[in-house]
Amino acid sequence: MEPDVLVVGAGPTGLVLSLWLARMGVRVRVVDKAPHAGTTSRAVGVHARTLELYEPLELTEPLLADGIKARRVNLWAKGHHAAQVELLAGADLSRYPYMLVYPQDRHEALLESRLREAGIEVERGVEVTALDGTTATLSTGERVTAKFVAGCDGAHSVVRHALGAEFAGGTYEHVFYVADVNATGSVMNGEINIAFDDADFIAAFPLDASTRVRLIGQLAREGDKMTWDDVPQHILERLQIQVTTVNWFSSYKVHHRVASKFGDGARFLLGDAAHIHSPVGGQGMNTGIGDAINLAWKLAAVVHGRAGDDLLATYSDERMPFAKALVATTDRAFEVVASESRIARALRNDVIPHLLPVATKFEATRRFAFRTVSQIEIEYRSSPLSSGHAGHVHGGDRLPWLRAADNFAPLHTLDWQVHVYGEASQELRDACAELHVPLHVFGWTDAAHDAGFAESAAYFVRPDGYVGLAARQPHELAPYWDSRHIRP
Numbered sequence: 001m002e003p004d005v006l007v008v009g010a011g012p013t014g015l016v017l018s019l020w021l022a023r024m025g026v027r028v029r030v031v032d033k034a035p036h037a038g039t040t041s042r043a044v045g046v047h048a049r050t051l052e053l054y055e056p057l058e059l060t061e062p063l064l065a066d067g068i069k070a071r072r073v074n075l076w077a078k079g080h081h082a083a084q085v086e087l088l089a090g091a092d093l094s095r096y097p098y099m100l101v102y103p104q105d106r107h108e109a110l111l112e113s114r115l116r117e118a119g120i121e122v123e124r125g126v127e128v129t130a131l132d133g134t135t136a137t138l139s140t141g142e143r144v145t146a147k148f149v150a151g152c153d154g155a156h157s158v159v160r161h162a163l164g165a166e167f168a169g170g171t172y173e174h175v176f177y178v179a180d181v182n183a184t185g186s187v188m189n190g191e192i193n194i195a196f197d198d199a200d201f202i203a204a205f206p207l208d209a210s211t212r213v214r215l216i217g218q219l220a221r222e223g224d225k226m227t228w229d230d231v232p233q234h235i236l237e238r239l240q241i242q243v244t245t246v247n248w249f250s251s252y253k254v255h256h257r258v259a260s261k262f263g264d265g266a267r268f269l270l271g272d273a274a275h276i277h278s279p280v281g282g283q284g285m286n287t288g289i290g291d292a293i294n295l296a297w298k299l300a301a302v303v304h305g306r307a308g309d310d311l312l313a314t315y316s317d318e319r320m321p322f323a324k325a326l327v328a329t330t331d332r333a334f335e336v337v338a339s340e341s342r343i344a345r346a347l348r349n350d351v352i353p354h355l356l357p358v359a360t361k362f363e364a365t366r367r368f369a370f371r372t373v374s375q376i377e378i379e380y381r382s383s384p385l386s387s388g389h390a391g392h393v394h395g396g397d398r399l400p401w402l403r404a405a406d407n408f409a410p411l412h413t414l415d416w417q418v419h420v421y422g423e424a425s426q427e428l429r430d431a432c433a434e435l436h437v438p439l440h441v442f443g444w445t446d447a448a449h450d451a452g453f454a455e456s457a458a459y460f461v462r463p464d465g466y467v468g469l470a471a472r473q474p475h476e477l478a479p480y481w482d483s484r485h486i487r488p
Contacts (some may be wrong), residue, residue, distance in 0.1 A: 001027065002027075002144065002145055002146060003027045003028055003029035003144070003146045003147075004021075004026045004027040004028065004146065004147045004148065004299075004303045005017075005018075005021055005026055005027070005028050005029075005146055005147065005148045005149070005150055005299055005303075006028075006029050006031070006134070006136055006144055006146035006148070006149045006150070007021075007028060007029065007030045007031070007150045007152060008031060008032075008128050008136070008149065008150065008151050008152060008153045008157075008158065008159055009032055009151065009152035009153035009154060009157075009271075009273070010030050010031075010032035010034075010037070010108075010112065010122045010124075010152075011038075011108065011152060011154070011271065011272075011288070012043075012104065012107060012108060012111060012271075012285050012288060012289055013152040013270050013271030013272075013285075013288035013289060013291060013292050014030060014032070014150070014152030014153075014270075014271075014292070015030075015108060015111035015112055015115060015122075016057075016111060016289050016292040016293065016296075017150055017152060017270065017292035017293075017295065017296050018030050018115055018120060019057055019059075019111060019114055019115055019118065020057065020292065020293055020296035020297070020300075020414075021296050021299060021300060022115065022118040022119075022120055023056070023057060023118070023414060024296070024297065024300035024304075024414060025300070025304070026299065026300050026303050026304075028120055029120075029123070029144065029146070030115070030120060030121075030122045030123065031122075031123045031126040031127070031128065031138065032122055032123070032124055032125075032126065032153075033125065033126065033127035033128075033139070033153075034124060034125070035124055035125040036124055037105070037108055037109060037112060037122075037124075038104070038105050038108060042104070042178045042216070042250075042252070042279065043103075043104040043107075043279075043282065043284060043285035044101050044102065044103050044104065044205045044207075044214050044282070045070075045099045045100070045101060045102075045205070045282030045285075045286070046063060046067065046099070046100040046101075046102050046107070046285075046286065047099060047100075047282070047283075047286045047373065047374045047375050048093075048094040048095075048096040048097065048098075048099075048370075048374035048375070048376055049094075049286070049290070049374055049375035049376045049378065049398070050286045050289050050290070050375070051063065051064075051095075051096040051100065052094065052095070052096065052376075052401070052408065052465065053289070053290070053293050053464065053465065055408065055411070055412065056411060056412040056413075056414050057114070059110065059111070059114065060096075062110055063100060063102050063107070063110070064100065066102065066106065067100040067101055067102035068100070068101040068102075068190065068206050068207070068208070068209070069098045069099075069100055069101075070098055070099045070100070070101050070191060070192045070205075070206070071086065071098045071191075072084055072085060072086050072191050072192070073085045073191070073192045073193070073194060074187070074189070074191055074192070074193045074194070075194055075195075075196075075352070075353045075356065075357075076186075076187075076193065076194070076195035076196065076239060076353075077195075077196050077197075077353040078196075078197055078238065079195075079197075079235075079238030079239060081186070082353030082357075083353050083356060083357035084357070085356055085357060086366065091403070092403065092447070092450070092451075093367065093370060093371065093374075093376060093401070094374065094376055094401055095401065095403070095408070096374075097370065099192075099282065099373070099374075101192075101205050101206060101207065101214075103180075103207065103214065104285060107285075125139075126138050126139055126140055127139040127158075128153070128158050128159070129158075130162075131149065131158060131159060131162035131267070132162075133266065133267075134146050134147065134148060134149050134266050134267065136149065147266070147303065148266055148267070148268070148299055148303075149266065149267045149268070150267075150268050150270060150295065150299075151163075151267065151268060151269045151270065151273045151274075152270045152271050152273060152288070152292070153273055154271070154272045154273055155167075155255065155257075155272050155273070155276055157269065157272075157273035159267055159268075159269060159273060160259055160269050160273050160274075162267065163259075163261065163263075163264055163267055163269065165259040165260045165261045165262075165269065166259070166260040167257045167258075167259055167260075168257060168258065168260065169255060169256045169257030169258060169276075169327070170255070170256060170257070171253055171254070171255045171256075172253065172254045172255070172256070172278070174218055174219075174253070174254070175218070175219040175221070175222045175226070175251055175252070175253055176216065176217065176218055176219065176251065176252055176253070176254060177215075177216070177217055177218075177219050177226065177230075177231060177249065177250065177251045177252075178214065178215070178216050178249075178250050178252070179214070179215045179216075179228060179231070179246060179247075179248070179249045179250075180207070180212070180214055180246075180247040180248050180249075181212070181213060181214075181215055181243045181244075181245060181246050181247060182211045182212050182213075182243070182244045182245040182247070183211060183213055183241050183242055183243045183244060184211065184241075184242045184244065185239060185240045185241035185242055186239050186240050186241070187204040187213065187239055187241060188206075188210065188211060188213060189206075190206045190209045190210075191206065192204070192205055192206070193239075195235060195238075195239055196352070196353070197234070197235045197238065200217065200218055200232055200234070200235045201217060201218060201235075202215060202216070202217040202235050202236070202239070203215070203216045203217070204216075204241075211244070212247075216279070217231065217232075217235070218232075219231065219232070219251060220232050226249075226251040227249060228243070228246045228249050230251075254277075254278050254279065255276045255277075256276065256277045256278060256327050256330070257275065257276050257277075257327075258274070258275045258320070258323050258324050258327055259273070259274045259275065261316065262274050262315060262316040262319060262320050263312065263313075263315060263316055265309060265312060265313070268295055268312075268315060270288060270291040270292055270295060271287070271288030271291055271292070272284070272288065274291065274319075274320075274323060275287070275323035275324075275326070275327060277326060277327040277330045278330045279330075282373075283326055283330065283373075283375070286375055287322075287323070287326060287375075290319070290322075290375065290378065291315075291319050293464050294315055294318060294319055294464060295312075295315045295319075297414065297462070297463035297464055298311050298312055298314065298315060299312070301486065305487075306486065306487045306488070307484075307485060307486045307487065308485035308486075310484075310485065311385075311484070311485070311486065313384075314383055314384055314385050317380075317382075317383050317384060318380040318383045318385075321382070322378055376398055377398075378398065379394070379396050379397045379398065379466075380396035380466060381394050381395065381396035381397065382396070383396055384484070385462070385468050385484060386467075386468065386469075387468070387469045387470075387480055388469050388470040388471050388472075388476065389470045390453070390454035390457035390458075390459070390470040390471065390472055391452050391453050391454030391457065391470075392452030393451075393452045393453055393454070393459065393467060393470050394467070394470060395467055395468055395469050395470050396466065396467065396468075397466065397467050397470075398465060398466055398467075399411075399419070399459065399461055399465050399466065399467055400451035400452055400453065401451075402442070402445075402447050402448060402451060403447070404445065404447060405421075405442045405443070405445070405447075405448070407419060407440070407442055408465070410438070410440045411461070411463075411465045413438070414463045415438070415463055416437055416460065416461065416462060416463060416468075416486075416488065417437060417438045417439070417440060417460075417461050418432050418437055418438070418439045418440070418458055418459065418460055418461070418477070419440050419441075419442065419458075419459040419461055420439065420440070420441045420442065420456060420457070420458055420459070421442050421443075421444055421445075421448040421453040421454075421455065421456070421457070421459075422441075422443075422444040422448075422455040422456035422457075423441070423444075423456050424439060424441045424456070424458075425456070425474060427474045427475075428458055428474035428477075430474075431474040431475070431477050431478065432477070434478070435477060435478060435481060435488060436488040437460075437477075437488055444456070454470075454472070457470065457471065457472055458470075458471045458472075458474060458476075458477065459471075460477060460480060460481075468480065
């Protein structure tokens with residue numbers, strides 16, 4: 001039987017897309033040109049929003065059990081410990097007020113094992129050599145026709161090429177490295193450490209509580225076969241880092257590009273196929289996963305006849321503006337981290353290590369930083385799917401989380417639902433019954449008020465946990481649903 005969706009690429013983006021689709025009863029086929037799953041990776045950070053979105057797939061607990069919760073960052077300047085910055089930024093914002101350090105290779109292995117449990121095997125060593133509409137020619141000689149094709153196939157995407165999408169941007173001149181090592185020294189403290197020097201930097205992410213760490217830094221020269229021996233030693237010596245074992249090493253260049261379009265109605269680009277940017281803030285993998293979940297529920301709705309094809313256009317409407325803003329933001333931050341200019345050096349060595357600790361003493365600053373880096377701040381207020389506001393919550397906002405009420409628990413159904421914080425009128429109950437939409441009523445509390453909810457207003461929540469409609473009156477629900485050609 002031909003698949004509903006052909007997923008090209010089995011990195012985290014493609015695997016999460018496939019898992020979500022399989023959970024929603026969509027027939028999926030996954031191919032990847034690599035002969036085997038990756039055993040090395042650059043991405044190590046899993047942010048709060050990703051952990052939230054993983055809850056319905058029952059992926060969050062395995063990650064937490066095997067990862068390291070990074071709650072603070074140590075800043076170093078010219079070999080001296082300059083500051084320690086707390087990442088914990090208001091436990092009322094998310095159930096996961098930290099960054100989880102969890103290497104991408106282990107992450108992918110977990111995702112693929114779950115996909116296998118769902119009866120879907122990644123077809124390794126199978127490349128899409130041509131794509132005509134939604135008919136793919138595979139390197140095995142087989143031709144596969146799907147209803148939809150999802151390009152999760154990285155920076156050299158064959159799906160993007162078939163779409164004719166431009167990939168404007170550029171490449172930074174510097175060469176960087178990532179290394180998985182065993183070491184001793186000042187940065188082996190189970191926390192994130194970032195060190196700046198005159199013309200260099202190094203970031204260290206703990207992979208266990210003692211000796212294993214992921215190092216990311218800058219190389220002084222470019223070559224075809226760079227090794228650990230090419231890593232500048234002065235910054236390591238200043239930090240007294242003694243590397244005992246290099247488990248693996250890789251060098252790379254950093255690009256910043258965004259595709260000119262994210263889809264054409266039947267074929268879509270996600271993750272690195274759609275956007276690539278600097279690793280500042282650890283946003284890349286998490287952004288690709290966000291792409292996958294945004295598109296997955298929309299594809300499932302269309303495949304099952306519960307929505308019109310125009311729903312799929314909202315994928316680009318919602319994810320492209322965020323990708324462009326992210327590339328611009330990380331681009332500016334990266335210039336500070338990597339530039340050799342006198343101003344950038346002064347910022348790295350003299351300003352940031354001293355100003356940042358002062359700024360983060362204020363709760364408002366820490367909350368802003370956490371909301372931004374963790375991706376819980378992402379909103380789709382300008383989307384065609386977003387309408388209204390009640391209290392401080394607008395259509396397009398992530399549903400605010402309430403610890404005591406555990407209002408994220410109903411989201412595990414991966415379906416539309418209505419939330420009320422206060423009392424639900426009989427008119428609202430009748431409207432939800434007529435629409436066949438579940439209604440969840442939570443008591444009105446100070447926490448609900450502080451989170452921005454309006455008492456007894458109705459919040460029409462999407463399958464991905466974002467508010468579609470924030471309404472004061474129950475009669476607004478049906479027109480919202482009908483005008484967007486969505487059915488229960």
